[in-house]
Amino acid sequence: MDVKNVLQTILRDGFILVFNQDKLDIVKTAEALIKAGVNNMEVTCRISKPLEKLKRLRKESPDFAAGAASLVDFPGMLKIYNAGHPGDPLPSVTEVVDAGACYLVSAVNFSDASYAKFAGTIPMIPGCGTTTEIVSQFAKGANLCKVFPAKQLGGPAFVKAIDPAIHKTISLVPTGGTNAQNMGDYIEAGVLVLGGSFSMIDKPVMQQIIAEQDYDLLAEKLTGIKQMIDKLRSEKWPDIDFAAANIKEISRITGRNFNLR
Numbered sequence: 001m002d003v004k005n006v007l008q009t010i011l012r013d014g015f016i017l018v019f020n021q022d023k024l025d026i027v028k029t030a031e032a033l034i035k036a037g038v039n040n041m042e043v044t045c046r047i048s049k050p051l052e053k054l055k056r057l058r059k060e061s062p063d064f065a066a067g068a069a070s071l072v073d074f075p076g077m078l079k080i081y082n083a084g085h086p087g088d089p090l091p092s093v094t095e096v097v098d099a100g101a102c103y104l105v106s107a108v109n110f111s112d113a114s115y116a117k118f119a120g121t122i123p124m125i126p127g128c129g130t131t132t133e134i135v136s137q138f139a140k141g142a143n144l145c146k147v148f149p150a151k152q153l154g155g156p157a158f159v160k161a162i163d164p165a166i167h168k169t170i171s172l173v174p175t176g177g178t179n180a181q182n183m184g185d186y187i188e189a190g191v192l193v194l195g196g197s198f199s200m201i202d203k204p205v206m207q208q209i210i211a212e213q214d215y216d217l218l219a220e221k222l223t224g225i226k227q228m229i230d231k232l233r234s235e236k237w238p239d240i241d242f243a244a245a246n247i248k249e250i251s252r253i254t255g256r257n258f259n260l261r
Helices: 005-015 025-035 050-060 077-085 093-100 112-118 131-140 155-168 183-188 203-212 215-236 247-254
Strands: 016-021 042-045 065-069 145-147 172-174 194-196
Touching: 005 016, 005 042, 005 065, 005 194, 005 247, 016 215, 025 042, 025 050, 025 215, 042 050, 050 065, 050 093, 065 077, 093 112, 112 215, 131 145, 131 155, 155 172, 155 183, 183 215, 203 215
Parallel strands: 016 042, 016 194, 042 065, 145 172
Antiparallel strands: none
């Protein structure tokens, strides 16, 4: 999958699920997402054996856009962490790309070295907490910028406040604390893609899904999230059919630039 096709998938989906649950099967979760109409998912490196799970997902679901997340793109910190966790080390950016990651996500900025190596060839979504980080990471080659932790930074009000400062050009992906109650506010603030974890599903239901390994129920709940996002986006941008729109059309109507070279 090339960079344009992956970005188009993410933009059409309007949602990036953070796979951070070791008690769920990664392939069956992807299948539940596909049933819900979502064709991407980020595999966070906070789970156990993330590289093995990413490789399995890419092998068994090659048309599904599986990203890698929670990347630590600074060799000094990566070395320190892995020295303390030799049995389950964090993979590097290069390692997840070699494992087949379709896009890259981090809670923090990406390094200049990674931009030099990967920008323009694989979508990069760095974590940002300030307007300076957003603009500087975009200038280096980021395609979307993750606002993290979105809730603690101020939620939809933060996005709405900083959007004029970035000239409503860069597409922000709020992650952390996104839910049914604030989705509408985020989308009204101009957000095209929301990031969220399994915490978006009611806790007792999620406990049932895990205990019973009920992927049909998971698909049902994910469908509800997808349908809500679709409805809210169609109200915000009635001139875009997100299910069929290409990146050029989305960019023209929303004014967002996705840094495609």
